[in-house]
Amino acid sequence: MIAEKIAADGFAIVPAGETRALLGGLTDWDLFADSWNDLGVDGFMADGGRYRRRRFAAFAVGADGAIARKPHQPHYQSRDYNALNGGVQRWFEPVTQAIAEHPVTQGLLKAGLETFQPLTAQPPKAWHVELHQFRIEAHDGQAGLPTPEGAHRDGVDWVIVMLVERRNVASGVTDIFAPDGASLGSFTLVEPGDAVLIDDHRVLHGVTAIRPLRAGEEARRDVLVVTFRRED
Numbered sequence: 001m002i003a004e005k006i007a008a009d010g011f012a013i014v015p016a017g018e019t020r021a022l023l024g025g026l027t028d029w030d031l032f033a034d035s036w037n038d039l040g041v042d043g044f045m046a047d048g049g050r051y052r053r054r055r056f057a058a059f060a061v062g063a064d065g066a067i068a069r070k071p072h073q074p075h076y077q078s079r080d081y082n083a084l085n086g087g088v089q090r091w092f093e094p095v096t097q098a099i100a101e102h103p104v105t106q107g108l109l110k111a112g113l114e115t116f117q118p119l120t121a122q123p124p125k126a127w128h129v130e131l132h133q134f135r136i137e138a139h140d141g142q143a144g145l146p147t148p149e150g151a152h153r154d155g156v157d158w159v160i161v162m163l164v165e166r167r168n169v170a171s172g173v174t175d176i177f178a179p180d181g182a183s184l185g186s187f188t189l190v191e192p193g194d195a196v197l198i199d200d201h202r203v204l205h206g207v208t209a210i211r212p213l214r215a216g217e218e219a220r221r222d223v224l225v226v227t228f229r230r231e232d
Contacts, residue, residue, distance in 0.1 A: 015194055112226055138169075177206075
């Protein structure tokens with residue numbers, strides 16, 4: 001069903017209940033979600049913002065389902081895909097080994113492979129997979145920007161975005177666009193485990209700025225982003 005939606009529309013919204021079924025449950029979720037409280041500030045924001053925290057890891061995921069973590073490396077996007085922060089090697093603190101090996105992480109990597117492999121013409125023997133833990137923060141008078149580069153493609157083949165926590169957040173709406181800018185859908189990831197799977201070749205995605213729902217309290221939006229790129 002998810003693959004059919006992606007094939008038809010270029011993306012599929014997956015409610016938390018379906019995510020749990022896809023992963024065989026959200027095992028040890030509290031430990032998984034708590035790791036977002038230990039992310040370093042993203043020091044590569046060309047807009048000077050200090051509202052984003054993150055960790056990063058890279059994996060090789062074989063067509064046979066074998067998963068191997070790669071040595072720590074920089075994240076790189078060309079300016080063709082990220083006009084704001086692209087064009088430089090960005091080094092972030094690594095995802096901890098406990099989270100890299102966590103059942104939710106491993107389940108997402110396997111689910112991504114099982115979903116994307118049949119949708120890929122001439123699928124590769126191995127995928128280069130990147131894992132991004134993101135926290136976007138907002139305060140009174142200071143919005144947080146989940147996608148400061150605007151509507152964009154990531155420059156990969158497939159993307160998974162899964163909500164981990166949304167606390168005191170107003171807005172944070174995900175928008176999907178066709179390459180010509182036509183709107184294909186808008187929705188909000190609200191419940192932990194809500195996700196969207198995206199064909200990065202066919203659609204652009206972006207998320208509106210977040211602001212505190214209740215004045216005087218910090219707002220935060222935690223997501224896990226997983227990207228799959230061909231690696232022959």
